[in-house]
Every structure is written in C-alpha cells, then in structure tokens.
Amino acid sequence: MKNKAPNKKIIQLLQTSFYSLFEHKQILFPFAMIALIQLFVLEIIYFAPKHPLAVFFGPIIRKTYGEAYLHYPFNFMKMPQMFQSMQIPLYVLVNSFFVGMAVSIIATINSDKKLIMKNIMKDTWRGYVHIVLGSVIAFGMVKGLNLLYGKIYARATMIGATEGIKFLIKKVILAGAPYFTLLLSVLVSTLLAYVIPIIIIDRKKIFAALLKNLKTLWGSFWFTFILILVPTLLYVPVILLRRNLPLNIIPELHAVIIILSIVIMMLIDAISYTALTTYYLLKKEIQ
C-alpha cells in the first residue's frame, strides 16, 4: 500500500508550530540566543565610533567607510550596512549552529525523549561542518540571486518612459526592491528548507542531505514555499517602517528598526523551522 503524504494544511501546521513554541519553550532558546548575539553585535557597532571602542574600531571604520561615519549622525546611517556585513559570518558560523540545535530540540520533543542540552549540543556539533556548508550554499544562492536582481534593477533605472507598461514595470521593480529581495530569500530558504533537519535528524552529510532535500521537496515545493512565506510576511511591517519613518530627523531610528528586525526574524525563524521540522518528521513517520 502506498504511503500517504502528511496532511498538507499550512495554516494548521503553522498554528501548531506557533503554539508549540509556548508549550515547549525550549524550542525558543536557540533562536533567542541568535537574537541576543545579534543584539551584542549591534551594540558593538553602536559603540564602535565612541570612546573607548573607537581606539580599535576607528581606523577600521575610517578606512572602510570614511571619516564621516565615525561621527553623529552619520554612524547611524551606516549602521544597517555595517550590521548586514556582520550577518554573513554570523549566519554561516553561528546562526546555523543554533538552528541545528533548534531542529534537534524539536526532534527530541517529538520523540518524547528527555531533553538534555548536552546531548542536543553534541548532536549539533556532529553535523556542524555540514550545516555550515549548507549555510554557505544558501548564502551563495541568495547573493547570486540578489546580484541578478541588481542587474534587473540597474536596467530598470535606465527606462525613460513616464507612462505606459514600461513605466509600470520600472515602478514595480524600483519600488518593489525590498519585497523582491525578501521573496528571493524565501525562495532560497524553500530550495534548502530540509537540509538542516536532514543533517541533524538523519545524520546525513551535506551532499546526501542536499539530495534528500530535493527528494523531500519534490511534490511539496509550493507547500514548503508558502509554509516559509506566511511567517516571513511578518517582516513586511519592518520594510514599511524603514521606508516611512523620519530616519533623517531621528537617526536613532536606524538602530530601533534593526532591533525590531532582529526580534521579528527570531519569531519568523522559530515558526518556520518548527513547522518545517514537524512536517519533515511527519513525512518520515509515514514513510
């Protein structure tokens, strides 16, 4: 008898995942650690132009961005860019580990075993190299797609039309840039959605995990895409705030928006990975 796929009810799965975060608060721990580490990085960036950190960071900022960004209020204007550049090593080396931990916690809770943090960390360390490689691949894909979008954006700016279909295309591409970027990251997340769960739960190496990820995605690509897209929509208010707040008048708002984005990303990641891992475990059970 052919095995049936698990029930593909997105809202139900997301609801269950959301309530699991409160029922099993341990799942939130790795994501909270990611958020706290990012807040620490933001803190360093905030204090970098000031005494005493300016002694060390001053020459670096001066060389990379220019003298102006060591002074108020220009340091805030560069803050998003500085924070973004720190995200790359953080995402690859730190966030990936904690996401692996979260997956391990979810799997342990699901199998009704006792949650021992030492074992969770051991399990995650075991697959750490492969998780890092998976993150590098994800980062590379996001970067590549963003570069491609950058070329489309640059081409759109050259459109001279002020009305008609060409003007509409130009407006959509230019005004929609942050939303397209978000969509591209959702796409990449979808394409690599089950890599970390496979590495942690099935203890596969990276290439085997990538292959199994594709097999898992086969027949459930759109389901997975929407599963990731729905919680990601929580980030849209951050984009809207960034566009509409008086950042020139109150430069500190740059930092406020980054803090908000850290908190919201924590929530998005927690819901997404809980839902993905739960779905993967359900699919495994049935198979």
Next chain:
Amino acid sequence: MRKTLIITIIFLMLTFGVLSVLDLKSNYSAEKELWKINQHFTQVTKDPKTTPDTTFKKIYQDYVAFTQKYPDSRLTPMARIFSGRAQIFLENYEKAREIFENIIKAYPDNKVLGAQVVAEIGRTYALEKDPENIVQTYHRILDEYPLTEIGLKTPLYIAKYYGDKKEFAKAKQAFERGIIHYKRLITQHPDTAVEYKALHFIAACHLAQQRWQESINVFEEILLKFGDKKFFTPQEAISLVKSINTIAVAKLNNKEIPVEIYNKFMEKYPEHPFNRTLKQIITNLENFDPDQNTETGSAPQNDSQ
C-alpha cells in the same frame, strides 16, 4: 537554558551600561547634543517670522549650555557662532557682535574661524543696513585673514556688493583693487597654492568685467605654470580647459587661441597624463563648426582620467 539566557541578557545590559558611562562627555556625545540643537534651530529658521522670540532665546541658551558643558570640544567654536546667529534672529545685533568678537579673542590662532566670524559680523551690519561698517568689515577680513578661503574671495565680494547696489563705478574700482591685491599676494607667495588661487580670482575679476582676452591670458598662465603641481587635479584641468574653450569660441570667436595654448602645454609637459585629453580636445576644436553649433571643449566620452 534559562540561566544561559539570563546571563547573556545581563552581560548585554552591563556592556551597554559600562560603554555608555565611558562615553559620557566625549566628542561623540558633544556631536550628538550639538546636532539636536542645530536640528531644532534649522527647523525654526525655516519660517522665523512665525517663530516666537522665546524659542530663539531657548535655542541661544541651549548653545550657551553646550559650550559650558563641553568647553574644550572642537565643536564649541561653532556652537558659539550658532549662539551669535540666534541673537541675530532676535535682532540683537550688538549682542551678536559681542559674541563674535569674544570668539575671535578666544581663538586668536584659528585664522579660518576668525575669517568666518568676521563675515558673521559683516552680516549683522548688512541686516542693519550699515554700508560703512559692511565695507569696513570686508577690509578687516582682507587685512587680518588674507590667506583664508573667505579672505581670498573678499575682493570679489566687495565688487559684488557694489554691483548689487548698482554702484558700477565703485564695483569696477573694487575689481581693479582686487587684481592689485591678488598680484601682491602672488609676489608674497610665489609658486604656491596661494598664487594658484589668486590667479583664478584675477581671471574672475577680468571675466566679471568681460575682459575676455585678459582672462584667457591668466588661464593660460595657470595651465602652463601649475600643470605639474599635485593640486592641479584632472578635475581642475578639465574645468580650466572648459573655461578657455568657452571664452575663446563663444566670446572671442577664435578657436585658434586654445589650440595654441594646449600645444604650448604639451610642449612644456610632454609626458603629462592630460595630454591625451588635450589632443582629443584640439581635434574637436579643429572640427568644430560654429554654424552647426556642435559642443566643444569637453573631454571625450571614452577617455578615462
């Protein structure tokens, strides 16, 4: 887990607290405070007529408080200037001038600041419509701060002042005196950036009086004398060449003049990196037909500096 989270949060808060305390009264704090006062000041000066005097008084007090809190900050002189400007908006011109004079006394070695402050004093006289003191202020800048940026431009400001008042004879006299002043500076500071700038201002004096040939002669002198100096950047070169071409073609109707000048330059500086551009400009000039109204003198599109 909970313990780890709590420890991390405490660590974050401690770090924030400690670093905040260490930063108190630093340059950065001064920048932040001054920026906020300036933002407020800029906002109210957008429509000063509808702004009550109490607001300007408060802003003045904010600047004074800033200078007392950060007496040694590099931003304090500017804060004092802004406090003077706040008095200007209150129409307390005497008080404003007193503030400005005190700044000059407090920073006697800072010539750039001094010139700026004396210019502010001149502004108060302009608002009081006191022509005698306005001109006196200009002369004070010339005497005390001749080599500052403001000081170098002052002869032109004097001429423009008379020109705006439609006193054209005085304006012409001011231009002539300006040229004499610049030539004296050139004698005192030969082969320096001062001479370079002075020559530019001499050319500006000629241009303002529509003395086209004299202005081209000065531009030629700048090009040939300073072609190998480090402050003669590609942007400066392009700007100079554009001026020469425009005057020669549009005003003197003679495209041979710039060609001759550029050939002299290339002869004097055979290895100069700008020569490639000059050769292209010469070709453009030679092909230029004024009747067809094609553009001249701009650097070729595919040439990179």
